[in-house]
Amino acid sequence: MNRPAEFEAPTASVRGLLEKLGEGRLSVRDRLAIPPQEMPAQDPAARRGNMDEVALGYSEEQARLEALRCLQCKNAPCIASCPVGIDIPGFIAEIAAGRYAESLAVLKKSNLFPAICGRVCPQEVQCQATCTVGKSLKSLDKAVSIGRLERFAADRERESGRLEVPAVKPATGKRVAVVGSGPAGLAAAADLAKEGHAVTIFEAFHKPGGVMIYGIPEFRLPKDIVGREIEALEQMGVEIRTNFLVGRTRSLKDLLDRDGFAAVFIGSGAGLPKFMDIPGENLIGVFSANEYLTRSNLMRAYDLQHADTPIFKAKRMAVLGGGNVAMDAARTAVRMGAEKVFLVYRRTEREMPARVEEVAHAREEGVVFRFLESPTRILGDERKRVTGMECLSYTLGDPDASGRRSPVAVPGSEHLLDVDAVIVAIGNESHPLLLQTNPEIAVSRRGNIITDETGKTSMDRVYAGGDIVLGAATVILAMGEGRRAAASINRLLAEE
Ligand code: FAD
Ligand code: SF4
Ligand code: SF4
Numbered sequence: 475m476n477r478p479a480e481f482e483a484p485t486a487s488v489r490g491l492l493e494k495l496g497e498g499r500l501s502v503r504d505r506l507a508i509p510p511q512e513m514p515a516q517d518p519a520a521r522r523g524n525m526d527e528v529a530l531g532y533s534e535e536q537a538r539l540e541a542l543r544c545l546q547c548k549n550a551p552c553i554a555s556c557p558v559g560i561d562i563p564g565f566i567a568e569i570a571a572g573r574y575a576e577s578l579a580v581l582k583k584s585n586l587f588p589a590i591c592g593r594v595c596p597q598e599v600q601c602q603a604t605c606t607v608g609k610s611l612k613s614l615d616k617a618v619s620i621g622r623l624e625r626f627a628a629d630r631e632r633e634s635g636r637l638e639v640p641a642v643k644p645a646t647g648k649r650v651a652v653v654g655s656g657p658a659g660l661a662a663a664a665d666l667a668k669e670g671h672a673v674t675i676f677e678a679f680h681k682p683g684g685v686m687i688y689g690i691p692e693f694r695l696p697k698d699i700v701g702r703e704i705e706a707l708e709q710m711g712v713e714i715r716t717n718f719l720v721g722r723t724r725s726l727k728d729l730l731d732r733d734g735f736a737a738v739f740i741g742s743g744a745g746l747p748k749f750m751d752i753p754g755e756n757l758i759g760v761f762s763a764n765e766y767l768t769r770s771n772l773m774r775a776y777d778l779q780h781a782d783t784p785i786f787k788a789k790r791m792a793v794l795g796g797g798n799v800a801m802d803a804a805r806t807a808v809r810m811g812a813e814k815v816f817l818v819y820r821r822t823e824r825e826m827p828a829r830v831e832e833v834a835h836a837r838e839e840g841v842v843f844r845f846l847e848s849p850t851r852i853l854g855d856e857r858k859r860v861t862g863m864e865c866l867s868y869t870l871g872d873p874d875a876s877g878r879r880s881p882v883a884v885p886g887s888e889h890l891l892d893v894d895a896v897i898v899a900i901g902n903e904s905h906p907l908l909l910q911t912n913p914e915i916a917v918s919r920r921g922n923i924i925t926d927e928t929g930k931t932s933m934d935r936v937y938a939g940g941d942i943v944l945g946a947a948t949v950i951l952a953m954g955e956g957r958r959a960a961a962s963i964n965r966l967l968a969e970e
Contacts, residue, residue, distance in 0.1 A: 488535055491542050495570065502545055506607065510616050511540040518838040522808050525692045525776055528835055529593070537626040541570035543607055544618045551604040552620060558954045560584045562601060562620055569623055577627040582638075585624075586664050586957075587657070589632060589699045591950050592625025594690060596829050600950070637702060639709045643670035648967050651676060651735040653720045653908070656684020657949045658741030658940025660707060661956035662963075666739075667710045669964045674735075676718040681772060684743055686949065688772040689764070691802050693809070694832075697771075721908040726915075730935055736970075737935045737963045740923065741956055744902040744941035750794065754852030755898070759786060759860035763795070763803040763899035770806050788895030790814045792863055794849065795899035796826035801833065803897045804841045815841045816891065820848035820868050820881040846870075848881065850888065852896055863891045902946045920945060929959030937963055 491508070494500040514530040515521075521528055532540065544566040552562045561580050568577035581588040595601075601620045602608065608617030631638060650666045652659045655677040663673045681687055683700045708714065720726065720742075729735045747762035749755055766785070769775045775785035791812045793804040796819035807815045817836065819826060822845045826833060837843065846868040853862045867887035870879040904921045916924045916932040922945055923938040925931055931938050939955030941947055 485535055488538050488542075491539070492570075495542065500542070505543055505545055506610060508539055508543045510543065511536040511619065511622075513619070513622055515835075518835075518840075521693065522839050525809060527696050528693050529831075531629055532622055532626045537569055537623060538572065540619050540623055541566045544570070545606055545610075547606050551606065552601045552618075555604045556584075556601040556620075557948075557950050558584045558957070560601075560624075565627060566618070566620070566623055569627060574627055574630040578631050578638075581624060581627055585950070585953070586661055587703050587949075587953065588624045589628035590657070590686060590695065590703070591953075592621050592623075592628055593695050593699075594686075594948075595621050595950050596948060597621035598830055632699070632702065637706055637709070639706050640664065640668055642668055642710050645672065646670040646967065648672065648736045648970075649674065649734055650963060650967075651720075651729045651733070651738045652741065653726075653738065654678075654684060654741040654743055654940075654942075655682035655704075655714060656741055656743050656940060656952060657686060658743070658942075658952040658956035659684065659739065660703060661953040662739045662741060662939065662960040663707055663712050663956075664710065665957050665960035666963060667707065667712050669967075671736075671964075671967065672711070672713075674713045674715060676720050676724075677714060677716045678719045679772065680716050682714050682716060684741075685745075688768045689799070689802070691767065691771055691806050693805065694802070719907070721911040726908075726912045726933065726936060736967055737937065739929075739956070739959050739963065740908070740931070740936065740938040740942055741940040741952070742905065742908055742942045743952075744904045744922075744946045746903050746905045747898065748901045748903060749898055750849065750900065752849060752851050754854060754860070754863075757852055757854040757860050758858050759788065759854075759895040760852060761786065761895070761897050763793070763799045763897050764902065766803055766897050767799075767806060770810065776806075776810060785810060786895055788812045788893075790816075790893045791895040791897065792816045792818050792849075792891060792893045793897045793899055794818050795901070796821065796828060797899065797901070798828050798832060799902075800897075800899035801828045801836050801841075803899050805832075805836050805839055807895075807897070808839050808841060812895075816844050816893065817841050818844045818847050818849065818863075818865065818891070820846065821870065821878060822846060825870075825878040844891075846881070848883075849891075849896075853890075860894050860896060863893050863896060864888055865891055902941075904942050904945075925959075928962035929955065930962060935966075 546563045565577045565580040602617040605617035649672045652675045686700045747764045769785045773783035774781040775783040791807045847865045867884045868881040871882040874880040914933045929937045937959040939959045940952035
């Protein structure tokens with residue numbers, strides 16, 4: 475591991491800057507002259523063979539230097555670009571001053587899970603996109619690394635071994651059910667429990683955490699971080715019932731009418747994978763990214779010594795898509811021993827929705843990007859095993875509804891890609907089961923639950939948030955939605 479040693483005392487360069495800061499002499503010029511701090515990372519060759527976290531976190535000196543880059547803007551445009559409105563200059567100023575517990579307290583006022591968001595938030599299109607430093611230096615890459623600093627503050631507490639359990643008000647005697655234990659459900663449960671309500675989370679899988687556990691791999695988000703947040707919730711009195719599929723084990727109506735819950739929050743996510751709908755998708759060796767990642771993450775297929783979960787061992791794998799899910803699947807395939815992993819995307823790198831850092835890491839790990847290409851069919855042998863994929867080449871046309879230039883197929887450009895496995899990572903939608911069994915809940919054409927501005931659905935006492943409402947979105951947006959709905963439920967129950 476090449477993480478720099480922790481600093482007990484600031485080095486001369488940091489000390490000089492801190493002295494200037496203390497005397498009110500640290501100018502904008504001084505701050506802009508501090509170089510952006512790079513994130514230490516595991517060596518690419520070594521990490522191809524392990525599941526350990528790739529980004530290693532700032533040292534104390536790096537964190538303080540990076541924090542001193544923040545101009546402490548009065549209007550702070552970064553705050554409005556954070557979906558949960560964190561007081562960003564506030565928490566960064568505490569890091570610059572070496573007051574890490576205070577920094578975390580500022581963060582936790584708006585974000586219950588900073589160790590998670592600091593790692594997986596698409597910061598470059600959220601808080602960091604509007605940072606004045608990035609604008610002044612005319613490069614988005616030089617914006618203050620808000621996410622990395624958020625992670626630093628949260629990790630300090632984690633490394634200390636303390637588990638911060640939020641205070642809970644006296645019991646109200648009212649019960650609230652939460653369906654799903656992803657970021658939306660966990661955030662809602664925390665805010666409901668703080669108010670003194672008895673909260674039960676119902677989770678279909680055998681482990682709580684949603685996509686943070688079954689989708690995002692260990693090398694990006696170590697599972698013990700999510701586990702700690704769940705442990706804190708349990709210490710607040712939240713009950714978690716796993717292997718419980720609402721819609722089958724119990725209907726929403728049962729929860730409200732028979733089981734005595736006063737309200738329900740649905741955070742069931744968008745876990746149903748989409749497929750290409752091309753010939754050959756049912757061959758052996760074709761998987762959804764969800765299945766592949768769930769086998770690896772949730773059922774630990776990579777841990778050959780302790781788990782006997784089967785996982786397809788590909789030699790040459792194509793991953794279809796250009797988002798975070800595609801990147802996670804491709805990088806997992808590298809770690810599972812595939813000799814060649816192609817990421818096939820029908821637009822160019824510019825239009826790829828994946829986080830810039832994940833694309834860079836995938837490339838360093840040897841993933842081969844094939845842009846402006848898309849499959850027309852998957853080919854198989856007599857045993858129904860994948861033997862290759864036929865693709866068409868594309869060019870870019872006019873922008874489509876998403877604002878990105880649309881891919882246009884080049885006629886007659888068919889060619890073969892030699893692969894023995896294909897992972898489809900072109901998006902997810904909501905699972906119809908819960909909604910089919912509760913037709914009173916209004917849904918959009920795409921199958922997402924329709925809510926009002928308070929997070930309430932068309933069914934009395936039932937609220938929803940996260941991917942089930944937004945479509946596949948982000949961890950922080952899901953958390954924000956969970957908190958908004960919890961606030962509405964808390965108001966509803968307070969009035970009764
Ligand atoms: P989920 O996290 O999907 O959780 C829903 C939970 O509900 C699941 O555990 C599910 O088992 C459970 N459930 C569903 N139906 C029922 C039922 N009927 N009864 C009981 N339980 C049920 N976002 C980012 O911000 N950054 C990233 O880097 C990033 N990477 C991603 C990588 C992958 C591989 C994937 C799939 C997504 C990624 N996302 C990322 C998106 C992000 O994870 C989601 O937007 C977020 O998890 C949505 O949260 P949620 O709580 O709405 O749903
Ligand atoms: Fe930025 Fe996400 Fe943190 Fe908000 S929660 S400050 S968007 S990293
Ligand atoms: Fe600091 Fe950038 Fe926010 Fe200004 S916009 S307060 S420089 S993080």
